[in-house]
Amino acid sequence: MDQQQSLWQFMHQESGKLLQQTLEHIGLTFISLMIAVLIGLPLGIYITRHKKAAGLVLGAVGILQTIPSIALLGFMIPLLGIGPIPAIAALFLYALLPIIRNTFTGISNVDPVVREAAVAMGMTNAQVLFKVELILAFPVIMAGIRTATVINVGVGTLAAYIAAGGLGEFIFGGIALNNTNMILAGAIPAALLAILLDFMLSLVQKMSSRKRRLALWSMPLILLLFSSFYVLPLGFSSKLLAGFTPEFMGRIDGDIGLRSIYGLKIRTVVISDAVMYKAIFDKRLDVISGYSTDGRLKAYDLAVLEDDKKIFPPYYAAPVVRTEVLQKYKELAPVLNLLSGKINDSIMTELNYRVEYLNQSPEKCARDFLVAQGLYKVPREGTRGTIRLGSKIFPEQYILINMYAMLIRGYTDLQVETKTGLGGTKICFDALTNNKIDMYPEYTGTALLAILHPATQQIKNLAGDRDSVYTFVRQQFTEKYHLSWLPPIGFNNAYALMMRRSQAQQLHIKTVSDLTDYLNKNKL
């Protein structure tokens, strides 16, 4: 099993990426920190002079702090698009509160007698500020900057969701791929970075008052120096820009396969699938790694590039259930199988389109579909036991889970508890094996490559065949994890490369090989 390498081997093998991500991470942290200091410090000073404004300003930045970081990044995308700018803007907003609050507190806590003495001796306002207040408030202000730095290192991992890079690429890629080494390769450097910066700033904070003025004046230079790290690592460039999800980046049937089997050389940013489609529609990206049943395919008029060398294996969805539950509640399996064969690719795309683009709730979408199929029954409100349904964090899974919940409630006396939004494959799978949920819908290809990790030869033997992959996965899951695969639902949500239809037509790109040729011919 070639993936059973040590963390050290992984980090060594990916050292180039690791270095780049670390530098990007430091850069992101310090660019946003610098802006936060440039704005927060004067603002903090201002509100010590205008105490009436203090409550308002501190309240406003306090509210910003309570916005969940993922949501804040989400708000940034319509305003600032993807890439480093929205990431820096979000980190900047998080860094503001500690800096403003500590500047305000630090200066307010300067002994009023000392301040009055400074005034009484004939110091001007600026002299009182720079020679007395800022120097005496220095430890408190530095504590604020320290807090902001540590927050930024932590929140900075989320920058990977919107194509801004940083150590989050490994962390989210690792979570999506069920690759612990990859998670740790991102998480450990991020933690070390936070500890190291915190320690260095603690030394600055404890500086004797004599050296403080020097520190105060050299701070902008140091911030600028670290900020420049973000621009240092420049990869090669290409005429088109690709945005791939963290999961896609680390998969053999993803970026790795594209590079090794197709020889595709394209400048790539890592981005969350939540914002990827909008980004390609807005022409911020040219190629994305999407899913073939995604509703946004229809909404944004994207063209799927044909996988002419067959690197994307089949991804047929089917419920994976804990075998004990099936044995305990014999009525469950037949009910779950009601859906089997009812949803093909185009139906699933249509359902996804309704939820993702027409903003229907997954519940309404699921119910309408079941009613149309004549499968819907009024819930029996039974009390026989509880089935816990889990789902990954995207609409297709929400729709399927809602359908299963309605079927179970309508056809059996079982109760249902749904735990939707369990992140990626790893989280769902771990929840299932740890008896936190009883079932979730999984895809054959994902199970094969992200969970089972078979040897390369084994994958070749399966040759991307629908039935052989399903059979292999089902057998392995039963043996290794005591989990049962029920019959496939019908659709194949495979990975696919997508481009805007208009651009693909204009450049005469229909297959992934066409794309590779185009890029090779049009090198910058």
Add this chain to the structure above:
Amino acid sequence: MNRMIEVKNITKSFGGFAAVDNISFTIEEGETIVFLGMSGCGKTTLLKMINRLIEPTSGEIWIKDKKIHEQPPSVLRRNIGYVFQNNGLFPHYTVAANIGIVPGLLHWDKKKIAGRTADLLEKLHLPPAKYLSAYPHQLSGGQQQRVGLARALAADPPILLMDEPFGALDPITRAHVKKDFSQLDELKSKTIILVTHDVQEAFELADRIFLLDKGKIVQAGRPEELLFKPANEYVRTFFEDQRFQLEVKLIDPTDYTSLIKAFTHFKHRPS
């Protein structure tokens, strides 16, 4: 004698309450004036209006025939020494740096500042070698107060304002510091205004005492005038408790008239 400070109809109101209520007076060059009164009488407010730490609601103050409100406050203050009750030393500055603040603001050259600093410390019985590079928190209360005085005197200002300068010291330290102060030659030529609520201290130091109550000067005059010719009942009762000690302080045994004055007063004293 030349007129140093002239205060004309000065009033300071805080939200309708007049802390200082239409006060006028003049102070001659070289005089030591004590603003005496109980807490809340307006004496500190009055003092702080002289170097514009507090701006008056109405009225004018003139120093050496110049209106203080027509000068930048920082320039005005650099020529007026100020001593705080709780020393107000910069905790992040050494003793030398603290003393050198005002000369530095006035752009004296470094050698001159160093010389002046060492000189002042010497005069205040703080050996420069030992104390120049000490920080305020390393000093005792009495030492801090001496440094506070040195700082106020550093640029040799003609006027010195002192806000309860001995108020925070214990009685023994206070006696020592007062003795050092009174022996300081350069204080003799300065116009000094000192705020206190300590009657004994006022009688020891003042050329003239301004007794304040409710924002007004109840009586202004030499100590013996306040004691022997009280303007009203308030002044009389103000000194009643300590009358004997104060009278003893005023008696000069070589001066016949003072003895007679004191004696007649004792005779007429209601018992």
